[in-house]
Amino acid sequence: MDRIPILKMGPFLLVTIQVDLYDRLALTLENDLINMVSKTEAKGVLIDISAVSIVDSFMGRILGNIASMSKIMDAATVVVGMQPAVAITLVELGLTLSGVHTALDVEQGMELLRTKIGQQDADEEGLYDSFI
Amino acid sequence: MIVLSKEKLPIQKEQDVILFRNRIKEVATKIGMSLVNQTKLMTAASELVRNMLRYGGGGITHIEVVSRNSIPGVRLSFIDQGPGIADISLAMKDGYSTGKSLGLGLPGAKRLVNEFDIKSEPGKGTTITIIRWKNGL
Numbered sequence: 001m002d003r004i005p006i007l008k009m010g011p012f013l014l015v016t017i018q019v020d021l022y023d024r025l026a027l028t029l030e031n032d033l034i035n036m037v038s039k040t041e042a043k044g045v046l047i048d049i050s051a052v053s054i055v056d057s058f059m060g061r062i063l064g065n066i067a068s069m070s071k072i073m074d075a076a077t078v079v080v081g082m083q084p085a086v087a088i089t090l091v092e093l094g095l096t097l098s099g100v101h102t103a104l105d106v107e108q109g110m111e112l113l114r115t116k117i118g119q120q121d122a123d124e125e126g127l128y129d130s131f132i
Numbered sequence: 133m134i135v136l137s138k139e140k141l142p143i144q145k146e147q148d149v150i151l152f153r154n155r156i157k158e159v160a161t162k163i164g165m166s167l168v169n170q171t172k173l174m175t176a177a178s179e180l181v182r183n184m185l186r187y188g189g190g191g192i193t194h195i196e197v198v199s200r201n202s203i204p205g206v207r208l209s210f211i212d213q214g215p216g217i218a219d220i221s222l223a224m225k226d227g228y229s230t231g232k233s234l235g236l237g238l239p240g241a242k243r244l245v246n247e248f249d250i251k252s253e254p255g256k257g258t259t260i261t262i263i264r265w266k267n268g269l
Binding site: 023 | 146147149150153154157167168171174178226234237239240243244
């Protein structure tokens with residue numbers, strides 16, 4: 001069966017979607033990603049969709065699901081590389097991708113994830129301070 | 133309206149959808165449709181073809197290049213022999229779904245194209261036809 005590869009990069013998981021997804025493949029990715037978050041204790045998931053030519057309501061729902069599932073498992077999700085035509089179409093379709101963080105490209109997406117982790121660390125330190 | 137070319141593609145399984153989308157892209161590129169309009173057309177087609185597979189058990193699609201007043205466009209038809217839609221106006225409402233989807237498929241597809249026509253008869257099936265003109269807004 002076809003599968004989208006998931007790469008581990010430090011505390012993050014990296015997914016680059018290079019093929020056009022059909023529904024079953026998208027569902028498999030959703031499943032694999034959540035299992036990987038649990039197995040690797042990842043703190044963030046970065047999904048690069050720069051090679052994806054269309055995002056329809058099903059694909060949008062999958063992205064939303066991945067973000068909410070990761071969130072309950074304490075990992076942030078950033079979707080990067082959306083093509084302008086795809087963004088225009090998504091808005092007209094009526095899909096807002098609420099709850100999904102986005103960034104322009106992989107570099108900025110990684111930066112965003114690092115900031116999110118940094119904030120978390122700072123919060124934890126603050127917590128310890130208040131105990132002392 | 134003049135029909136310049138016509139082809140048929142059966143849709144029986146999910147993988148057929150990719151082939152169908154690629155063919156639309158080829159046809160739309162050939163008439164010089166802009167990337168944004170191509171993306172809108174393909175997204176609308178993706179929604180409709182999914183409905184056809186999920187609720188209609190698959191069916192036949194037509195991809196046509198048409199021309200009206202010398203303006204070219206792409207006309208797509210989705211024909212299934214499924215159970216049909218009992219209440220079309222309800223199905224066209226945002227957020228309404230009998231499945232577990234977001235309910236954006238039909239109304240969303242309509243927003244993405246220039247012309248949208250739906251005919252359905254309970255027990256007999258559904259036919260949806262959409263047109264996206266080359267540079268139509």
